[in-house]
Amino acid sequence: MIDNEINYDSEPVANAGDNSSNPTTSAYPDWRKDDNTLTNAGLPDEEQEWFCDARPQPARKSWQPIEDFLNWARANSLWILAFGTGCGAIELRPLVTSRYDISRLGMQPRPTPRQANVFMIGGYVSIKTLKRIVRSYEQMQGPKFVVAVCSCAINGGMYWDSYNTVKRIDEYIPVDVYVTGCMPRPEAVLAGFTKLKELIKAGKAEGQNLYAEKFDWYKENQKKVIKDWNMPDYNW
Numbered sequence: 001m002i003d004n005e006i007n008y009d010s011e012p013v014a015n016a017g018d019n020s021s022n023p024t025t026s027a028y029p030d031w032r033k034d035d036n037t038l039t040n041a042g043l044p045d046e047e048q049e050w051f052c053d054a055r056p057q058p059a060r061k062s063w064q065p066i067e068d069f070l071n072w073a074r075a076n077s078l079w080i081l082a083f084g085t086g087c088g089a090i091e092l093r094p095l096v097t098s099r100y101d102i103s104r105l106g107m108q109p110r111p112t113p114r115q116a117n118v119f120m121i122g123g124y125v126s127i128k129t130l131k132r133i134v135r136s137y138e139q140m141q142g143p144k145f146v147v148a149v150c151s152c153a154i155n156g157g158m159y160w161d162s163y164n165t166v167k168r169i170d171e172y173i174p175v176d177v178y179v180t181g182c183m184p185r186p187e188a189v190l191a192g193f194t195k196l197k198e199l200i201k202a203g204k205a206e207g208q209n210l211y212a213e214k215f216d217w218y219k220e221n222q223k224k225v226i227k228d229w230n231m232p233d234y235n236w
């Protein structure tokens, strides 16, 4: 597991799939209105009114003792979005079956983002998959957390110079815990979830709030590589 070392003051990243000659130019420059709401410009006219144009906001904190109790409850009820992005996702199977049986630790895989609060990115991330990752992450209920599993998701791994995979998933959605390896053993993934629990209990798993605070930076990065943006600018 490593610390997050992202520079949010940097220009939008130039990355895989980026064929633009100007690395600071978004493929969709008109996604913000003057009043700072979202244009949802990628949607056809008939779908414009189906989606909200508001930005995500950082979650408000409760009185600290209440917040501590909520964090304890959150840490012991992790519902994992079972979305395998690459070969590393195979490690979810031994975690949920009899050998490690994560149900006894308050964790459970779920089939849909609407029911999940933990997104496990399990391997390399292609440009096509990134679009689904963004949409799934934004659709998840909050408070929500991300665990990036595998070197490929964290630093590009063996796909570092690939034309169709991104190098760092944390330049597109916030990551709370990183589990390195190719592929990490189930024990390492379990250690990652244990670390996530510690962070949640300590009130330090703040990726969701980071996403809301640095929304423009993340969105510019996403739009730089996702060329066929036919979804809302924020998927409520």
Ligand code: SF4
Pocket: 086, 087, 088, 122, 123, 124, 149, 150, 151, 152, 153, 157, 158, 181, 182, 183, 184
């Ligand atoms: S790090 Fe290894 S196991 Fe994980 S996605 Fe990459 S190639 Fe597959």
